[in-house]
Amino acid sequence: MKDAYVLKCSKVKLLFWIVLALIFASLFGTMLIWFIQDVPLEGKNIFLAVLISILTVLSVCFPIPFLKEAKWMKRRLIIDREGVKSSDFTIAWSNVKECFYWMHDKPGGFASKERILVIMTNDDGEYDEKLEVFSLDRQELREMINLYAGCIKFNEEVSSLEETKARLTNSLDWSSVFLLAVAFLIFFIRCRDESLPLAENIFWWCVVGVLAAVATVGHHYYLKHWRRKNNYYHD
Numbered sequence: 001m002k003d004a005y006v007l008k009c010s011k012v013k014l015l016f017w018i019v020l021a022l023i024f025a026s027l028f029g030t031m032l033i034w035f036i037q038d039v040p041l042e043g044k045n046i047f048l049a050v051l052i053s054i055l056t057v058l059s060v061c062f063p064i065p066f067l068k069e070a071k072w073m074k075r076r077l078i079i080d081r082e083g084v085k086s087s088d089f090t091i092a093w094s095n096v097k098e099c100f101y102w103m104h105d106k107p108g109g110f111a112s113k114e115r116i117l118v119i120m121t122n123d124d125g126e127y128d129e130k131l132e133v134f135s136l137d138r139q140e141l142r143e144m145i146n147l148y149a150g151c152i153k154f155n156e157e158v159s160s161l162e163e164t165k166a167r168l169t170n171s172l173d174w175s176s177v178f179l180l181a182v183a184f185l186i187f188f189i190r191c192r193d194e195s196l197p198l199a200e201n202i203f204w205w206c207v208v209g210v211l212a213a214v215a216t217v218g219h220h221y222y223l224k225h226w227r228r229k230n231n232y233y234h235d
Helices: 011-036 043-061 138-149 156-191 198-229
Strands: 004-008 076-080 083-086 090-092 096-105 113-121 126-130
Touching (some): 096 138
Antiparallel strands (some): 004 076, 096 113
């Protein structure tokens, strides 16, 4: 067994998302400016828009290699025989009550979760470390925690329930968006058609109401039912 299990910041993953965000932002900005200026989106102009986006990304990303000493690039999570160490805290195994994965909403991200390692201490303290920036195998991290601790410290039941809830919540969020989109589509196509007979108009209004109710209230009550069924009462 190695002296320590070390998780390092995944530079490739971070740079990928940075570049992807810059491409979409610059492309959207170019298209928006051309739309305001009433520039036709023809083959040549689309090629220029893509070229401008690439040049923008390259110019912005040029200094990125020089940021390798930045704080977020030097984050580490170290698990050894003594305990768990990160850039923000150090906890001895003797003080660790349990560990588990927690799924938290990403800031500004719809139906998107980030995985967090939560460490509970014997004095009811709580420490957490975001795992999105690390390159890791989730199952391997579980095994390393138990291995270096010398006993079972990772709570599989809580982690499994939390990950299941995250998948369920994402599915419900996207289902709600789909149902609301269908409801608005029906509203603009059918409900506003004054030439329809009264009975048919009422029918389409009822369809829109049912879809909107299922998308909003149904989402909440189904998740509440799942929590009660699985005895899950965490925030």
